Amino acid sequence: xxxxxxxFVRNExxxxxxxxxxxxxxxxxxxxxxxxxxxxxxxxxASLWAVYTLFNSVxxxxxxxxxxxxxxxxxxxxxxxxxxxCFAVLKERWPQLIYGFKYPPSEFWRPNFAAVLxxxxxAPVLFSTxxxxxxxxxxxxxxxxxxxxxxxxxxGPIVAFAGCAVAVLASRRLESYGFxxxxxxxxxxxxxxxxxxxxxxxxxxxxxxxPSVPSRDMGGFMLxxxxxxxxxxxxxxxxIMLALGRQSDMxxxxxxxxxxxxxxxxxxxxxxxxxANVVLAYFFPPDTNIDLILRVIIMITLFSAAYIAEVIRGxxxxxxxxxxxxxxxxxxxxxxxxxxxxxxxxxxxxxxxxVNVAVGxxxxxxxxxxxxxxxxVGMIRGPILSSTAWNGVYWELFAFAALLFFVVxxxxxxxxxxxxxxxxxxxx
Amino acid sequence: xVLPTDPSAAKFTFSMLINDKRYRGYTFQxxxxxxxxxxxxxxxxxxxxxxxxxxxxxSYQFLKVPAGYDxxxxxxxxxSQSTHLRASMVGVLNTLLVAFLGCIMATVIGVFAGILRxxxxxxxxxxxxxxVEVFRNVPVLIWILIVSGIFIVALPQPRSFRGENPEATxxxxxxxxxxxxxxxxxxxFNEGSSFVIVTFLLSLAAIFAYRRYARNKLYAxxxxxxxxxxxxxxxxxxxxxxxxxxxxxxxMEYPELKGFNFKGGIWARGSLIxxxxxxxIYTGAFIAENVRAGIQAISKGQTEAAAALGMRPSxxxxxxxxxxxxxxxxxxxISQYLNLTKNSSLAIAVGYMDITGTLGGITLxxxxxxxxxxxxxxxxxxxxxLSISAVMNVYNNSIKLKER
Numbered sequence: 001x002x003x004x005x006x007x008f009v010r011n012e013x014x015x016x017x018x019x020x021x022x023x024x025x026x027x028x029x030x031x032x033x034x035x036x037x038x039x040x041x042x043x044x045x046a047s048l049w050a051v052y053t054l055f056n057s058v059x060x061x062x063x064x065x066x067x068x069x070x071x072x073x074x075x076x077x078x079x080x081x082x083x084x085x086c087f088a089v090l091k092e093r094w095p096q097l098i099y100g101f102k103y104p105p106s107e108f109w110r111p112n113f114a115a116v117l118x119x120x121x122x123a124p125v126l127f128s129t130x131x132x133x134x135x136x137x138x139x140x141x142x143x144x145x146x147x148x149x150x151x152x153x154x155x156g157p158i159v160a161f162a163g164c165a166v167a168v169l170a171s172r173r174l175e176s177y178g179f180x181x182x183x184x185x186x187x188x189x190x191x192x193x194x195x196x197x198x199x200x201x202x203x204x205x206x207x208x209x210x211p212s213v214p215s216r217d218m219g220g221f222m223l224x225x226x227x228x229x230x231x232x233x234x235x236x237x238x239x240i241m242l243a244l245g246r247q248s249d250m251x252x253x254x255x256x257x258x259x260x261x262x263x264x265x266x267x268x269x270x271x272x273x274x275x276a277n278v279v280l281a282y283f284f285p286p287d288t289n290i291d292l293i294l295r296v297i298i299m300i301t302l303f304s305a306a307y308i309a310e311v312i313r314g315x316x317x318x319x320x321x322x323x324x325x326x327x328x329x330x331x332x333x334x335x336x337x338x339x340x341x342x343x344x345x346x347x348x349x350x351x352x353x354x355v356n357v358a359v360g361x362x363x364x365x366x367x368x369x370x371x372x373x374x375x376x377v378g379m380i381r382g383p384i385l386s387s388t389a390w391n392g393v394y395w396e397l398f399a400f401a402a403l404l405f406f407v408v409x410x411x412x413x414x415x416x417x418x419x420x421x422x423x424x425x426x427x428x
Numbered sequence: 429x430v431l432p433t434d435p436s437a438a439k440f441t442f443s444m445l446i447n448d449k450r451y452r453g454y455t456f457q458x459x460x461x462x463x464x465x466x467x468x469x470x471x472x473x474x475x476x477x478x479x480x481x482x483x484x485x486x487s488y489q490f491l492k493v494p495a496g497y498d499x500x501x502x503x504x505x506x507x508s509q510s511t512h513l514r515a516s517m518v519g520v521l522n523t524l525l526v527a528f529l530g531c532i533m534a535t536v537i538g539v540f541a542g543i544l545r546x547x548x549x550x551x552x553x554x555x556x557x558x559x560v561e562v563f564r565n566v567p568v569l570i571w572i573l574i575v576s577g578i579f580i581v582a583l584p585q586p587r588s589f590r591g592e593n594p595e596a597t598x599x600x601x602x603x604x605x606x607x608x609x610x611x612x613x614x615x616x617f618n619e620g621s622s623f624v625i626v627t628f629l630l631s632l633a634a635i636f637a638y639r640r641y642a643r644n645k646l647y648a649x650x651x652x653x654x655x656x657x658x659x660x661x662x663x664x665x666x667x668x669x670x671x672x673x674x675x676x677x678x679x680m681e682y683p684e685l686k687g688f689n690f691k692g693g694i695w696a697r698g699s700l701i702x703x704x705x706x707x708x709i710y711t712g713a714f715i716a717e718n719v720r721a722g723i724q725a726i727s728k729g730q731t732e733a734a735a736a737l738g739m740r741p742s743x744x745x746x747x748x749x750x751x752x753x754x755x756x757x758x759x760x761x762i763s764q765y766l767n768l769t770k771n772s773s774l775a776i777a778v779g780y781m782d783i784t785g786t787l788g789g790i791t792l793x794x795x796x797x798x799x800x801x802x803x804x805x806x807x808x809x810x811x812x813x814l815s816i817s818a819v820m821n822v823y824n825n826s827i828k829l830k831e832r
Binding site for chain 1: 552571809
């Protein structure tokens with residue numbers, strides 16, 4: 001049977017003609033994204049003008065920047081009347097900006113090395129693809145970093161680490177007998193270990209000694225980093241305990257935690273720093289001398305613990321109650337249920353929130369400059385701006401400080417967003 | 429029903445305090461309470477020991493002593509002979525002032541930035557994204573210092589306004605933007621001005637009543653009454669008529685350059701403006717994120733449904749999207765207001781005399797009464813925080829989704 005085709009019907013398609021110019025490429029994109037309506041046209045022009053003005057005022061200042069010279073007058077001489085930044089201050093005062101003005105220059109390798117090791121130690125916490133064996137290093141790291149930055153004999157950190165290790169092992173052993181018993185035994189074991197270790201440290205004073213640097217010599221951006229990392233890592237366990245306490249059905253414990261959290265969240269950090277500066281010393285036994293940096297660490301840790309507790313409480317509340325019931329019905333006691341079932345899930349949900357708190361806290365470490373500690377901002381406002389050589393070099397220094405904080409905080413917040421996307425995939 | 433194994437039948441023994449879940453809670457709480465009391469007692473004992481060793485005591489008598497220092501920015505009468513209590517009150521009012529102005533400005537900046545970040549104009553959206561990221565990721569203290577530096581450096585000093593050919597001129601001969609602050613005209617109320625004010629307030633009430641009447645009529649009978657022109661007329665006409673009838677009782681006191689400085693008018697200190705601006709632009713970045721998240725949380729179907737009903741885009745935003753988005757936006761907005769209020773304590777860095785600057789700054793240095801002063805400071809901020817969150821919670825509850 002023959003298939004007859006009508007001759008007036010086309011057999012093949014006409015080749016597609018290209019879309020009109022106004023509907024493709026850059027022209028279309030600009031029409032849709034920049035000039036779609038009169039209001040949009042105005043906004044586009046206004047923002048282009050704003051960008052141009054900003055660029056016009058900042059670019060010559062930045063590009064004419066002077067990188068060499070020993071004082072602001074040298075800069076003015078080189079610039080010879082032209083507008084330009086005096087970046088020489090960053091070069092000349094670099095060690096002060098980063099390490100403070102008293103940290104011995106021959107020991108700069110120690111904080112640098114500690115910072116590199118921090119990246120290694122934090123990797124398994126941040127990225128689940130990194131080998132879990134690195135967690136061992138993460139556990140050791142705080143003690144190692146303390147030894148590197150503060151110096152002294154390595155026996156001190158080793159004894160401290162041994163005490164913690166013994167405490168953890170003992171409480172793991174006794175966990176099935178009950179949470180309180182395990183915690184108590186762990187505490188006692190650690191205490192015994194530390195007391196005996198104290199004698200050992202006294203004997204071996206000269207064993208593997210690094211020149212010791214007192215806390216008051218810490219400064220610059222290093223101080224911000226130390227305060228940030230130490231306080232965040234100390235406040236996470238404290239925050240977990242506070243959150244669990246707030247969730248508890250024992251009214252007294254619950255109310256202690258609620259009062260603490262609400263009190264801390266209701267006052268600004270600066271008042272807590274005043275406490276650290278002028279009040280806290282009254283509450284220690286007479287004749288003890290606890291240095292300012294430790295007092296500040298205590299107060300900032302309490303501060304961030306309250307915020308982290310609220311984040312973790314959110315994570316706990318997000319768990320379906322079936323998880324709690326399932327853990328109970330398996331016969332797990334409170335400590336086991338929390339450690340094996342509840343906390344891993346709750347913490348996973350609350351990691352982005354914790355990271356946000358950490359970013360906020362890291363930014364807030366600049367507040368210590370108000371109680372006359374010489375962190376990055378304190379260094380700039382104090383010794384550098386008031387020195388005769390660099391009097392009046394305002395923008396360069398604060399732009400540098402802002403840039404440093406921006407790089408760190410933006411990096412962390414991008415990580416947090418990445419992590420949120422990662423976590424989303426396996427929930428929905 | 430009592431089961432044979434029901435544990436309530438068991439006789440109470442002391443071992444149950446540890447082994448029985450029903451009683452163990454009491455043991456824990458009791459232990460915690462004891463530990464807490466002991467810790468408090470230990471700290472208190474240390475405190476008394478330390479205080480007696482230094483010959484100090486806890487006393488608030490210092491509040492009645494003349495302060496002896498000047499405060500340049502003040503809302504109430506204050507001289508250096510006033511008491512420390514008065515100085516603290518000045519500080520309290522200054523804190524409230526900067527927090528109030530800052531919250532308003534931050535809301536305006538944040539809402540604009542948040543909505544513009546969702547704009548379909550690529551360059552505007554990107555600029556807003558840059559604004560948000562830059563301001564969120566740099567400490568507020570650095571922003572305060574940078575902004576106050578900009579105000580001091582970029583704005584002309586009052587002496588630049590002098591001479592035949594001044595470097596700077598006043599805006600409309602009424603506003604002067606100087607490195608020392610902003611000078612604005614101050615209204616002077618003469619005799620008879622109360623008539624004008626009362627008339628103005630009455631016409632505001634009339635506008636409100638009329639709009640309400642028009643809306644009720646619209647809902648009840650479907651008859652739209654004009655609202656815009658009657659409102660504008662009511663707003664201006666009666667007040668202007670009474671103003672001239674009473675013989676122009678309200679005048680303006682313009683700031684004038686006298687010697688090296690401006691005199692007269694309202695003077696907003698440079699430190700106040702800088703602090704306010706820095707706090708609001710920093711908090712505005714956070715609010716912008718909240719607003720964006722709130723608007724994005726409303727599903728697209730709502731917009732489409734409203735459009736399908738034939739609503740204009742402005743109606744869609746005002747009647748459909750924003751009322752729903754507000755429910756998501758308000759709670760984080762409250763905490764941003766709280767943050768702004770707490771961050772205003774950084775005023776001490778730019779020399780603005782808020783409560784931290786007066787009570788926690790100079791008074792603390794002069795009297796050395798650290799414990800009392802820090803307690804008072806904390807109490808003040810605690811009261812502020814708790815009352816802001818209480819007020820905002822009431823508001824939040826009132827706009828919450830009413831579920832049945």
